[in-house]
Amino acid sequence: MRLRFTKMHGAGNDFVVLDATQAPLALSRDQLRLLGDRRFGVGADQILVVEAADRPGVDFRYRIFNGASGDEVEQCGNGSRCFVRYVRDHGLSERDTIRVATVNNELELRLQADGRVTVDMNQPVFEPARLPFDPSGLVPRMVNGFELWPLDLGDGDAGGDTAEVAVVSMGNPHAVLRVPEVDAAPVASWGPRIEVHARFARKVNAGFLQVVSRSEVKLRVFERDAGETLACGTGACAAVVAGIRLGWLDSKVDVHTRGGVLTIEWNGPGHSVLMTGPAVTVFEGEIEL
Numbered sequence: 001m002r003l004r005f006t007k008m009h010g011a012g013n014d015f016v017v018l019d020a021t022q023a024p025l026a027l028s029r030d031q032l033r034l035l036g037d038r039r040f041g042v043g044a045d046q047i048l049v050v051e052a053a054d055r056p057g058v059d060f061r062y063r064i065f066n067g068a069s070g071d072e073v074e075q076c077g078n079g080s081r082c083f084v085r086y087v088r089d090h091g092l093s094e095r096d097t098i099r100v101a102t103v104n105n106e107l108e109l110r111l112q113a114d115g116r117v118t119v120d121m122n123q124p125v126f127e128p129a130r131l132p133f134d135p136s137g138l139v140p141r142m143v144n145g146f147e148l149w150p151l152d153l154g155d156g157d158a159g160g161d162t163a164e165v166a167v168v169s170m171g172n173p174h175a176v177l178r179v180p181e182v183d184a185a186p187v188a189s190w191g192p193r194i195e196v197h198a199r200f201a202r203k204v205n206a207g208f209l210q211v212v213s214r215s216e217v218k219l220r221v222f223e224r225d226a227g228e229t230l231a232c233g234t235g236a237c238a239a240v241v242a243g244i245r246l247g248w249l250d251s252k253v254d255v256h257t258r259g260g261v262l263t264i265e266w267n268g269p270g271h272s273v274l275m276t277g278p279a280v281t282v283f284e285g286e287i288e289l
């Protein structure tokens, strides 16, 4: 099959975007992994599929697949900003604000005059069972009334490292740990061990957070089924929400990632998280699958 695609990125987190509004695209896991493959295919952290609305009150359906595994996931923040840029540029909508349905939620996406996009990422979820995360037998350290869970990363000869994490769901699961300096953080060694830790039944995205001030942080994320990406939108939301709950951050924070800056705003429980950042089209192409 000959497939047209658009290559995009949001703060360096990159995507292959496909238009399935005219006809459903039933791609196999192998075809999705080929699209994500940086040697044998196009190359992308995630594959985003634009589908026609499947219910009243939304403009499109937004589906997300991790490029390395071909598995469908619940949410992609950087991808949602590219989504609205894509539908505008491809004449699929004339509106600056659109509403999309994901596998487990709905998002409102707003194209700003300066070209950045603001997304209402809905409310964060903290109940461990809804991540899912199994805290049984663990005693959390309470900071500002919020749990930091001691994760034992010891696996045989790897030694008894313990990662102290906050857990947050933005529709997809996140474990956030504070580090003194992101550039020296053990992302390559601890990231994969947290990602597949047995207490996360559907694996987890691991965020490494450096607090620069109450309104500025640096963040690296070892993403579930993607490895370290240059930015993670839901990861930035999860890290800021955790930082606010832990008393480290104010309600509006600039998140410096290796691929660019995202601005996250959250006014506390009961409120949505707002994420603002870039959405860039790199090239259009075709591939034979």
Ligand SMILES: N[C@H](CCC[C@H](N)C(=O)O)C(=O)O
Pocket (backbone or CB within 6 Å): 013, 045, 046, 066, 073, 074, 075, 076, 077, 078, 079, 172, 173, 205, 223, 224, 225, 226, 229, 231, 232, 233, 234, 235
């Ligand atoms: N790897 C993530 C999906 C992509 C999230 C990230 N790219 C974002 O911008 O939120 C997961 O498996 O939950």
